[in-house]
Amino acid sequence: MADIRFDETKEMIRYWASLGSGPHAPLRADVSPRAIARFLPRVFIISKEDGVWKFRLAGTEFYPLYGHELTGQSFSAIWGGDFAAVAAGLDAAASAGLPLVVSSDAWSMEGVVEAETVILPLRASDGHGEVDRFIGLQTFPAAPPWWLASRPVLQASVKTTAIVGEGERALLAQARGKTVPAIKFVERPRAFLRVVETRLTA
Template identity: 35%
Template sequence: MKHKNTLELYEYWASKRAGRPAPSRTDIEPGDIRRLLPDVFICELSKDGKLTFRLAGTGLCNLYGRELKGTGFGELWLEDGIRNATRTGVAVASGPTPAILSLDGLSTRAGVLQAEMLLLPVFGPTGEHDRLIGLTSVFDPPYWIGHDPLAGFSTTGVRFLDQSREPLFLGNRPEIALPRAEREKSAPLFGRSERKVGHLRVLEGGRQD
């Protein structure tokens, strides 16, 4: 955990478990995590395996310039990362193991940001594993947030958390680096030149009317 907000939500979630694999959704009091709420979200896993947003904070919606409630969890990712992100979210919602994702975000005008996402399982009203509560923490938020929506995230690493260890030592669980998927060679999008920033493809020239 690299961001203080990530650790704060994890410690709150752990305190509500009371020895159980996960707390119930009703155990989570919004007032207890008031400072974090803009970046908090809740997803529900349906019986057909779809993971969708039941609630998304204003901070997360602001990153994408739209309301996310009712949309699929995987829609936050660039196309080549949707499958892995969805599988990770479903694994957390359907089981007792939390996860942290290291993320790069690419905006529609080629802005780049770094973030991490915490995913924590919670029990739904039926007592089954069918929900997760999450938090997206952006490092050094760029000035363009709220003006230049994200096109999507790219996952650079995943770490599953061992609940038997204290949060201070969670970093000892190694992060699984995700290699960039092999892409077919193609012409630059919209006829614009491109460059690489890390493993992201960035279009030059900004807005063109």
């Protein structure tokens, strides 16, 4: 499955796609922690405060993974100098109401491991069409290196950011019970942003 490597990412997108209806992003209130219980230690929520994307919540695995508390911190804290690429992806995902997938390398003093982060837009209410929050999941290989549980990640180095795009429109429409109009995206090569056409089937 090109550009989406981990099954947990696919499952999180499927769950998100099953929420709500119509062309807009799902409502925050529709997300059930019980439905994604096994992912919760690596789930995070971000929102924009005074123009800055910040962690409102970070699951229990993030503290040992990054070596400090992330809740209340800027979302840029885990991306370092590559955050511009992620920020451009967030803007595009919020505008389109579609998921953003970030492929990255997580670096520690012991080595590097591949990571995949899916970031899913949410709305506050039916009367509020704009995305004001994202729920996300960060995933690592099924057999991670020994040090991932004991050596903090110093920085995630972004390889690509991609909107899960036009190839998913029929799936989203089916999941939400309505036809979703097509959306055109503008490629932003300087920010590593591109549209991915892919399928969520295993």
